[in-house]
Amino acid sequence: MKKILYTLALAVTFWSCKTGSTGAAKSNMVEVNINLTDVKDDKVLVTVTPPAIKTDEIVYSIPKTVPGTYSTDNYGKYAEDFKAFDAKGTALTVKRIDDNSWSISNAKTLKKITYLVNDTFDTEKGTGFGNDDVFSPAGTNIDAGKNFMINTHGFVGYFQDKLEVPYKVTITHPETLWGATSMTDEDASNTADVFKTSRYAILVENPIMYSKPDYTTFNVNGMDILIAVYSPTGKFTAESITPEMKTMMTAQKNFLGKVNSTKKYTVLLYLSSMAKDDAHGFGALEHPTATTVVLPESLSKEKLVESMKDVVSHEFFHIVTPLTIHSKEIQYFDYNAPKMSEHLWMYEGVTEYFANLFQINQGLIDEAEFYTRIADKIEQAKGLNDTMSFTVMSKNVLEQPYKDQYLNVYQKGALIGMCIDIIIREKSNGERGILDLMHKLSDEYGVEKPFNDDELFAKITSLTYPEVGEFLNKYVAGTTPIPYDFYLAKVGVTKSTEKKAGNPFLKGQTPYITIDKATKEIIVRPDVENEFFKSLNLKGGDKILAVNNKSYNLDNIYDLITESENWKENDPITVKIKRGAKEETIKGTVKLPYEEAETFKATDASKDKLKNAWLKG
Numbered sequence: 001m002k003k004i005l006y007t008l009a010l011a012v013t014f015w016s017c018k019t020g021s022t023g024a025a026k027s028n029m030v031e032v033n034i035n036l037t038d039v040k041d042d043k044v045l046v047t048v049t050p051p052a053i054k055t056d057e058i059v060y061s062i063p064k065t066v067p068g069t070y071s072t073d074n075y076g077k078y079a080e081d082f083k084a085f086d087a088k089g090t091a092l093t094v095k096r097i098d099d100n101s102w103s104i105s106n107a108k109t110l111k112k113i114t115y116l117v118n119d120t121f122d123t124e125k126g127t128g129f130g131n132d133d134v135f136s137p138a139g140t141n142i143d144a145g146k147n148f149m150i151n152t153h154g155f156v157g158y159f160q161d162k163l164e165v166p167y168k169v170t171i172t173h174p175e176t177l178w179g180a181t182s183m184t185d186e187d188a189s190n191t192a193d194v195f196k197t198s199r200y201a202i203l204v205e206n207p208i209m210y211s212k213p214d215y216t217t218f219n220v221n222g223m224d225i226l227i228a229v230y231s232p233t234g235k236f237t238a239e240s241i242t243p244e245m246k247t248m249m250t251a252q253k254n255f256l257g258k259v260n261s262t263k264k265y266t267v268l269l270y271l272s273s274m275a276k277d278d279a280h281g282f283g284a285l286e287h288p289t290a291t292t293v294v295l296p297e298s299l300s301k302e303k304l305v306e307s308m309k310d311v312v313s314h315e316f317f318h319i320v321t322p323l324t325i326h327s328k329e330i331q332y333f334d335y336n337a338p339k340m341s342e343h344l345w346m347y348e349g350v351t352e353y354f355a356n357l358f359q360i361n362q363g364l365i366d367e368a369e370f371y372t373r374i375a376d377k378i379e380q381a382k383g384l385n386d387t388m389s390f391t392v393m394s395k396n397v398l399e400q401p402y403k404d405q406y407l408n409v410y411q412k413g414a415l416i417g418m419c420i421d422i423i424i425r426e427k428s429n430g431e432r433g434i435l436d437l438m439h440k441l442s443d444e445y446g447v448e449k450p451f452n453d454d455e456l457f458a459k460i461t462s463l464t465y466p467e468v469g470e471f472l473n474k475y476v477a478g479t480t481p482i483p484y485d486f487y488l489a490k491v492g493v494t495k496s497t498e499k500k501a502g503n504p505f506l507k508g509q510t511p512y513i514t515i516d517k518a519t520k521e522i523i524v525r526p527d528v529e530n531e532f533f534k535s536l537n538l539k540g541g542d543k544i545l546a547v548n549n550k551s552y553n554l555d556n557i558y559d560l561i562t563e564s565e566n567w568k569e570n571d572p573i574t575v576k577i578k579r580g581a582k583e584e585t586i587k588g589t590v591k592l593p594y595e596e597a598e599t600f601k602a603t604d605a606s607k608d609k610l611k612n613a614w615l616k617g
Helices: 200-204 238-256 301-317 344-361 367-382 390-395 403-409 412-427 434-444 453-463 466-477 484-489 531-535 554-564 605-616
Strands: 002-004 030-040 043-049 057-061 079-086 094-096 101-105 110-118 141-143 147-150 167-172 178-180 192-197 208-211 215-220 223-230 264-272 283-287 290-296 493-501 513-516 521-524 543-547 572-579 582-589 594-602
Touching (some): 079 101, 147 264, 208 264, 215 238, 238 344, 283 301, 344 403, 344 434, 390 466, 403 412, 484 493
Parallel strands (some): 223 264, 264 290
Antiparallel strands (some): 030 043, 043 110, 057 101, 094 101, 141 147, 147 208, 167 192, 215 223, 283 290, 521 543, 543 572
């Protein structure tokens, strides 16, 4: 569901509507108007006309949590000035129950409710995963006349017991802005869009991004793809990244084979300026027919395309699970009292595994790169709790201590998928793998037929081999760490080492630099050194004021990190520093820090047939 990148955050959808309609209170439909034309104080007016209400009191809620985020975000906190009116315009009594819900009295006479919505991008502290920020791809942006990131759950709520009622959402917007979405606009006007969905859950899964039109469309094996981009300075366009996206998505469709439940797929890419009031949570969030992506605009073209390949391929593979194969907890999701499924190893882990496997399978990366990725995941998983039951963690992921282990779904979760794949390949003499299992589960269940959480392992075992069931019970439900070397040896792959270029300012999650909180200056740490600092004769305590004539401090330190990702060995570089009270400028060349990194190599030729079936099958 959520894919986390760089400072580790999450991606969702954001949406918007217009004002006033009449007579709808008698119909069995929720009508919503989001006004993007008259934005006041960075707030958007939302007007909701209810369906017929037969109770004296009704509760209107905006989600606390939405599918795919695995976090408590309380989107209702961003709504204010909530009012309810009868047909004569008389205000009804409203009581705020909690952050996300309002109780309305005399509800049988309710004609409309209104409230203002603030965006979430403005509130992000930018300190990365684990804080209280709403993950940017699941958040909302209000930048009048330029961009509106409409994740609908941030603008639109639902009435108690009326989640299955149809929705009609009208969004009024400036003529200069165009709304990119997988939904169909039923209004021909250039200043209003009308979208209809059969129920609230469908609306929540359909983000819209309004900005100056910048999009491309293409078809991949019968699926229409829309790529829409918002780049604040115009550095990137949809056209500039489309060739790589088309290559990747064609490869994904070829890899998946018969899975074809989605006819149209939209990629919404928002590029952040990294300003204080802009998005800082980089990654993506999936939906059945769309994904929202947030990345820094400061990336190089090469790094942007690389990041898009990783995050979009992950989100796209979610059309298999949980969008096609999922439990009742997901099918009947409770937005304000969510019950979580215990199978994140499949929803996120298998999805992340596919996002890497398809690239070696379709020739987009070589074996060495694939093994490096596997080694990285093993290394990252080691830093998390390797003896915590994955199913227990999944079911309790909204609470501590499980919440802090969520990131393991992209590390150990993917490795679980890999081990199951290898077991199935071995037992079937290379004929089948985990993709075959997912096809069988898709046939068994499907979009409208969920499974019971406690029955999935038995079902998988019946569709595969007893060894798969034993693995799931011992290593996924159980607390035993997985012996990855044992499973990789089955396909002739063993441990190796390689020299790997690192970041000049970070070693893993450990920085080589620190901050003077009083002055916001960036300081070289005295207790660490690397080749980059040595070659430029930078010493502990030196304050880095500028690099290549661009000034840096705490406010734009993310820019420095992302820019440094683009540096190549022996690139010319100029660094302005303050040493003691004296400023000086140092000119030199980039020397990247290299370190020994663990990886894997194919060393047992007798297993080549099985290895090739695994990677290329």
